[in-house]
Amino acid sequence: MKKILSAVLAVAMLCTCVLMFTACGGNNSSAASDASSKTEAKELHMATNAAFEPYEYKEGGEVVGIDADIANAICEKLGCKLVIDDMDFDAIITAVTSGKADFGMAGMTITDERKQSVDFTDPYTNAVQVIIVNEKDSPVASADDLKGKSIGVQMGTTGDIYVTDIEGAKVERFNKGADAVLALTQGKVDAVVIDNQPAKAFVAQNPGTKILDDPFENEEYAICLKKGSELTEQFNKALKELKDDGTIDTIIKKYISE
Amino acid sequence: MDFFESIAQSFIKTFITDDRWLQLLSGLGVTILITLVAAAIGIVLGFLIAMVRSTYDMQLQGRKCSKPSDYILKVLNFICNFYITIIRGTPVVIQLMIMYFIVFASSRDGIIAAFISFGMNSAAYVAEIVRSGIMSIDKGQFEASRSIGFDYKNTMIYIIIPQAFKNILPALGNEFIVLVKETSVAGYVALQDLTYVGNMIRSRTYEAFFPLITVALIYLIIVLILSFLLKRLERRLRNSDH
Numbered sequence: 001m002k003k004i005l006s007a008v009l010a011v012a013m014l015c016t017c018v019l020m021f022t023a024c025g026g027n028n029s030s031a032a033s034d035a036s037s038k039t040e041a042k043e044l045h046m047a048t049n050a051a052f053e054p055y056e057y058k059e060g061g062e063v064v065g066i067d068a069d070i071a072n073a074i075c076e077k078l079g080c081k082l083v084i085d086d087m088d089f090d091a092i093i094t095a096v097t098s099g100k101a102d103f104g105m106a107g108m109t110i111t112d113e114r115k116q117s118v119d120f121t122d123p124y125t126n127a128v129q130v131i132i133v134n135e136k137d138s139p140v141a142s143a144d145d146l147k148g149k150s151i152g153v154q155m156g157t158t159g160d161i162y163v164t165d166i167e168g169a170k171v172e173r174f175n176k177g178a179d180a181v182l183a184l185t186q187g188k189v190d191a192v193v194i195d196n197q198p199a200k201a202f203v204a205q206n207p208g209t210k211i212l213d214d215p216f217e218n219e220e221y222a223i224c225l226k227k228g229s230e231l232t233e234q235f236n237k238a239l240k241e242l243k244d245d246g247t248i249d250t251i252i253k254k255y256i257s258e
Numbered sequence: 259m260d261f262f263e264s265i266a267q268s269f270i271k272t273f274i275t276d277d278r279w280l281q282l283l284s285g286l287g288v289t290i291l292i293t294l295v296a297a298a299i300g301i302v303l304g305f306l307i308a309m310v311r312s313t314y315d316m317q318l319q320g321r322k323c324s325k326p327s328d329y330i331l332k333v334l335n336f337i338c339n340f341y342i343t344i345i346r347g348t349p350v351v352i353q354l355m356i357m358y359f360i361v362f363a364s365s366r367d368g369i370i371a372a373f374i375s376f377g378m379n380s381a382a383y384v385a386e387i388v389r390s391g392i393m394s395i396d397k398g399q400f401e402a403s404r405s406i407g408f409d410y411k412n413t414m415i416y417i418i419i420p421q422a423f424k425n426i427l428p429a430l431g432n433e434f435i436v437l438v439k440e441t442s443v444a445g446y447v448a449l450q451d452l453t454y455v456g457n458m459i460r461s462r463t464y465e466a467f468f469p470l471i472t473v474a475l476i477y478l479i480i481v482l483i484l485s486f487l488l489k490r491l492e493r494r495l496r497n498s499d500h
Contacts, residue, residue, distance in 0.1 A: 089461075090457060090458075090460060090461030091460075093464040094460065094464055094465075094466045097464060098466065113462065113464075114464065116464075117463075117464035117465075118464070150366075152448070155457065155458060155461055156458075156461030156462075160461070161462070172368075172448035173445075173448055173454070173458060174446075174448050175445070175446060179359075179446075179448075182359060183359075183448070186359070186363045186364065187364065187366065188365075188366050188368070
């Protein structure tokens with residue numbers, strides 16, 4: 001059994017190695033990558049979950065948003081072609097570690113748990129986790145009230161991870177943030193914990209809900225890459241340039257008007 | 259990191275940390291509970307529908323309605339047909355979401371929605387399986403039974419159903435095996451079934467191998483047990499053949 005298992009794992013690892021080498025590796029000077037760069041620009045696959053307005057969402061079949069625009073700007077700098085793969089949020093890191101995607105960008109917060117599996121670039125923006133409740137007769141008025149309540153979250157998000165630690169809380173994990181908010185409006189859950197920006201979009205579309213004033217948690221968004229990937233450094237360099245010349249601010253302002 | 263060390267570590271992450279094996283166990287409990295209740299609803303409701311459908315097929319099809327009860331039967335048959343068409347024509351996950359977000363919009367408990375939607379879904383398939391069993395019994399059995407004084411109800415209960423049941427057992431078993439696996443979409447309405455727990459562990463550990471393989475193996479074991487029991491029942495019923 002052990003032998004079979006190790007054989008399977010070995011094959012899987014071999015595959016990821018092959019994928020790693022064939023993926024856009026930046027300035028590889030090997031003959032193979034020279035040959036491929038001559039034919040056309042290399043593709044960089046970005047794993048994301050396009051249900052997270054305004055960071056990434058679908059507009060007419062195309063994934064758009066802050067993350068998509070920043071990723072495009074980075075790829076332009078690296079001379080690669082961006083391909084966006086839309087998937088469930090909790091599949092993104094697995095896609096990156098298994099080499100199915102070159103990087104993951106989905107309003108992803110840097111956490112110690114995630115750092116064990118992937119490398120993060122420098123953060124490109126700050127975000128807060130907020131609590132959405134019903135305007136009328138909500139049993140939750142602050143983060144402290146969440147104890148023992150039923151709380152809706154999107155599975156695998158930082159909101160999910162924080163809320164899971166709350167004493168006696170019944171956590172209802174949905175595949176989409178919108179489903180969690182829908183459950184809130186129907187009174188199936190007492191509150192929803194989710195990132196600030198998508199929360200604003202949800203509240204705007206669901207009259208009768210509101211965001212509590214005190215934030216649940218502050219955090220930083222970054223891009224995740226496979227551990228030890230040589231792309232990380234190039235991404236950081238590109239991010240710094242984009243920050244310095246104001247491109248990132250412009251992109252964020254385009255989607256978020258405070 | 260050493261190769262085996264990394265396997266051991268992902269094993270520990272998947273099962274030991276935060277008592278995740280206990281979560282898997284409770285997920286298994288939810289899966290079994292949904293399956294059992296849904297199967298019970300499926301059998302009862304499916305059986306009733308099959309009765310209506312096969313009675314109509316045998317007594318009224320191609321004939322004109324002559325008495326008031328014929329009209330009732332005709333309407334009932336139409337409703338059952340409509341039900342089967344709708345249920346078989348739409349994916350179970352959509353039916354589940356409709357139950358949870360629309361029909362039971364004001365209820366907090368997702369599991370009731372799951373019981374009913376999986377049960378109703380199964381009923382449509384069970385109904386057709388049972389009907390096929392009843393129709394497979396030779397018409398002579400009916401005629402013989404009626405001529406020795408059984409009425410329609412007793413003919414069904416004592417003559418037709420016992421024979422039909424033996425014929426449909428493999429197909430019925432098939433349906434329940436499918437049902438077990440269909441419940442894996444219960445996570446869509448935040449029910450913590452086996453697949454959901456596996457996904458949750460995956461979202462925490464960022465490991466795909468152990469959570470997915472474990473969940474797959476547990477489903478396989480449930481199905482193996484179920485098929486073993488069905489085989490026993492089939493053999494038991496075959497004893498009366500000689």
